[in-house]
Amino acid sequence: MTLFVGQLRREFIVMFQSLEEVANPLVFLFLGITLFALATGGGPDVLADYAPAIIWVLVLLANLLSLEGMFRRDYEDGTLEQLVLLARPGFVPVLAKVAAHWLFSGLAMTLLVPFAALLLYLPTSALFTLLMTLLAGTPALSLIGAVGAALTVGLRRGGVLLALLVLPLYVPILIFGAGAVLQQMGGMESHAQIYWLGVISVVSLTVTPFAVQAALKIGLEQ
Amino acid sequence: MGLRELWHRLGSPRWFYTMSRNWPWIFGGLAMALLLTGTLWGLAFAPPDYQQGNSFRIMYVHVPTSMIAQSAYIVMGVAGFMLLVWRMKLADMVLATVVPFGMSMTALSLFTGAVWGRPSWGTWWEWDARTTSMLVLLFLYFGLYALRQAIPRQETAGRACAVLALLGMINIPIIKYSVDWWLTLHQSASFTLTEAPAMPISMWFPLLLNVLGIYCLFGATLSSRLRLEILKREASTQWTRDIILGGRL
Numbered sequence: 001m002t003l004f005v006g007q008l009r010r011e012f013i014v015m016f017q018s019l020e021e022v023a024n025p026l027v028f029l030f031l032g033i034t035l036f037a038l039a040t041g042g043g044p045d046v047l048a049d050y051a052p053a054i055i056w057v058l059v060l061l062a063n064l065l066s067l068e069g070m071f072r073r074d075y076e077d078g079t080l081e082q083l084v085l086l087a088r089p090g091f092v093p094v095l096a097k098v099a100a101h102w103l104f105s106g107l108a109m110t111l112l113v114p115f116a117a118l119l120l121y122l123p124t125s126a127l128f129t130l131l132m133t134l135l136a137g138t139p140a141l142s143l144i145g146a147v148g149a150a151l152t153v154g155l156r157r158g159g160v161l162l163a164l165l166v167l168p169l170y171v172p173i174l175i176f177g178a179g180a181v182l183q184q185m186g187g188m189e190s191h192a193q194i195y196w197l198g199v200i201s202v203v204s205l206t207v208t209p210f211a212v213q214a215a216l217k218i219g220l221e222q
Numbered sequence: 223m224g225l226r227e228l229w230h231r232l233g234s235p236r237w238f239y240t241m242s243r244n245w246p247w248i249f250g251g252l253a254m255a256l257l258l259t260g261t262l263w264g265l266a267f268a269p270p271d272y273q274q275g276n277s278f279r280i281m282y283v284h285v286p287t288s289m290i291a292q293s294a295y296i297v298m299g300v301a302g303f304m305l306l307v308w309r310m311k312l313a314d315m316v317l318a319t320v321v322p323f324g325m326s327m328t329a330l331s332l333f334t335g336a337v338w339g340r341p342s343w344g345t346w347w348e349w350d351a352r353t354t355s356m357l358v359l360l361f362l363y364f365g366l367y368a369l370r371q372a373i374p375r376q377e378t379a380g381r382a383c384a385v386l387a388l389l390g391m392i393n394i395p396i397i398k399y400s401v402d403w404w405l406t407l408h409q410s411a412s413f414t415l416t417e418a419p420a421m422p423i424s425m426w427f428p429l430l431l432n433v434l435g436i437y438c439l440f441g442a443t444l445s446s447r448l449r450l451e452i453l454k455r456e457a458s459t460q461w462t463r464d465i466i467l468g469g470r471l
Contacts, residue, residue, distance in 0.1 A: 172400035
């Protein structure tokens with residue numbers, strides 16, 4: 001537990017020292033929304049129909065952008081090696097890193113999404129559902145993404161590869177997330193999908209830390 | 223030979239190499255016979271469908287390729303597990319050799335599906351549950367292939383792919399379920415056609431032959447590619463030199 005808290009504190013310090021790195025994906029989210037609005041012509045009815053899709057896809061992509069930095073810095077200065085070698089049990093610092101990543105990307109995006117929803121004319125009745133899907137789904141994004149980030153940590157051109165590895169695994173989260181909001185907008189219940197997102201997050205929480213640990217060990221070999 | 227002994231021997235590429243000497247021929251021969259009979263029978267002699275006419279015949283390619291595409295992924299997942307837990311060299315080689323085969327079969331399945339979809343659904347592409355999850359499967363194969371290409375060290379690449387294959391295998395049922403659910407939301411009207419009518423035996427039997435044939439083809443390509451991979455990776459050992467230079471198989 002102290003290991004977890006210590007690692008988390010360290011992540012916080014690092015993140016606060018490089019706030020622009022944290023902010024860039026969030027800016028990307030809004031930039032993407034602007035591009036969609038410009039490309040569709042900005043009509044309220046068109047945008048409202050596609051708002052759940054646009055927001056969820058951009059959340060996935062923004063999350064993907066922030067993934068690369070998850071282990072990069074620690075890999076470059078050698079901290080990662082020490083963490084993998086020394087920490088017992090080894091998945092605890094991994095979990096702390098993922099938690100920090102989620103706080104600064106998933107949670108931060110969830111907090112900013114009401115503004116995005118406003119820009120895209122999402123009906124207010126569906127806003128709560130959108131926030132719930134993001135809260136339930138984004139932890140899984142960070143967890144599954146961490147495996148991809150760990151697998152590509154030692155590679156020089158990891159960016160596109162990371163997207164290719166991770167995005168297919170994000171498919172269920174996207175479907176349930178955007179689907180729940182659409183269903184809510186259509187006047188139907190959407191609890192089932194939110195529960196499913198929760199299930200995916202919990203399953204990811206139990207499985208992926210070990211996969212990340214294994215992947216980091218593999219990645220550090222090269 | 224006991225199971226335990228077999229298990230230990232699986233760890234030795236050399237043992238597998240000598241053991242599998244005739245496998246490509248046996249499986250290849252069986253595959254040839256089954257696929258030729260099945261395809262000829264299916265294309266020329268099976269009765270036309272009362273609804274779809276002759277266009278249903280693409281089923282004789284489409285169904286086997288779809289089945290083998292999924293089976294190949296399962297084989298990869300199992301090999302990945304064996305590699306991570308027992309560090310079996312052979313499992314790594316299986317992992318490496320299955321990817322191109324599985325990838326091409328998935329692509330073929332999607333292609334034949336599109337060709338079949340044109341006459342029966344009136345569209346090349348339909349975002350239906352099965353086509354969508356097949357497409358995601360193709361992307362998973364691409365990811366595995368790209369990851370192996372990107373990592374220079376072979377051993378590292380193998381284990382990285384194993385982690386990814388395992389994660390993908392856990393994810394596949396979730397992807398399937400979510401896509402099924404997504405479809406019910408869309409309520410696609412054309413879906414009813416994909417529910418195959420109960421086939422008469424004269425249509426079903428050639429299909430069975432082709433399915434068995436493609437599994438034999440999988441066995442043949444897998445074993446011959448494995449043997450090649452073993453020779454490549456063990457090129458520095460004495461026994462491979464003996465075999466190659468001595469001209470023995």
